[in-house]
Amino acid sequence: GENVEQHPSTLSVQEGDSAVIKCTYSDSASNYFPWYKQELGKRPQLIIDIRSNVGEKKDQRIAVTLNKTAKHFSLHITETQPEDSAVYFCAASRGFQKLVFGTGTRLLVSP
Amino acid sequence: DAGVIQSPRHEVTEMGQEVTLRCKPISGHNSLFWYRQTMMRGLELLIYFNNNVPIDDSGMPEDRFSAKMPNASFSTLKIQPSEPRDSAVYFCASSFRESTDTQYFGPGTRLTVL
Numbered sequence: 001g002e003n004v005e006q007h008p009s010t011l012s013v014q015e016g017d018s019a020v021i022k023c024t025y026s027d028s029a030s031n032y033f034p035w036y037k038q039e040l041g042k043r044p045q046l047i048i049d050i051r052s053n054v055g056e057k058k059d060q061r062i063a064v065t066l067n068k069t070a071k072h073f074s075l076h077i078t079e080t081q082p083e084d085s086a087v088y089f090c091a092a093s094r095g096f097q098k099l100v101f102g103t104g105t106r107l108l109v110s111p
Numbered sequence: 112d113a114g115v116i117q118s119p120r121h122e123v124t125e126m127g128q129e130v131t132l133r134c135k136p137i138s139g140h141n142s143l144f145w146y147r148q149t150m151m152r153g154l155e156l157l158i159y160f161n162n163n164v165p166i167d168d169s170g171m172p173e174d175r176f177s178a179k180m181p182n183a184s185f186s187t188l189k190i191q192p193s194e195p196r197d198s199a200v201y202f203c204a205s206s207f208r209e210s211t212d213t214q215y216f217g218p219g220t221r222l223t224v225l
Contacts, residue, residue: 045216098170101154
């Protein structure tokens with residue numbers, strides 16, 4: 001089955017810096033790669049996703065890149081703000097297979 | 112739409128008691144997912160229904176856990192008997208068609224088993 005690894009587990013940046021979180025997956029047939037943000041005590045919420053037919057997707061300050069050959073994908077957050085502080089989860093899936101989540105990255109943005 | 116609705120939001124029970132968690136998915140969504148989140152194990156899928164039929168229950172820990180989806184608008188997750196190691200936040204999520212569609216999470220049920 002699918003296995004997703006996520007790094008780093010913790011990331012501290014200064015406000016205004018960029019943050020990058022990386023994930024690798026094992027199933028070459030996976031074709032859907034979402035990223036979820038979970039604030040303390042809240043539910044996970046989708047912030048961006050990418051499918052295997054594209055290599056990059058952007059939405060304002062966040063972007064995701066996908067390298068199918070290397071089986072890894074990354075989340076990029078530019079101009080970080082304190083409200084970006086949260087736990088970020090990557091995940092991978094295909095078709096009717098279950099979504100498998102990474103272990104999460106705790107991002108702390110200091111003012 | 113009100114989003115995914117879960118009840119109760121908090122549950123405190125004693126070891127050995129039966130616990131039932133409830134979920135109402137977003138209207139029109141055909142897939143429903145039960146997740147468990149703990150510090151040690153992260154976010155793990157317990158069971159996944161599509162059109163009310165269980166598709167993947169490989170994450171159900173053991174026979175003490177059972178889940179049902181009697182209709183498109185309601186699902187339950189039951190733990191009997193409960194144990195302290197079952198303490199976790201249980202999330203229900205739903206998506207329009209399948210797991211590769213956006214999954215919308217409910218607010219979660221925080222379960223504490225004493």
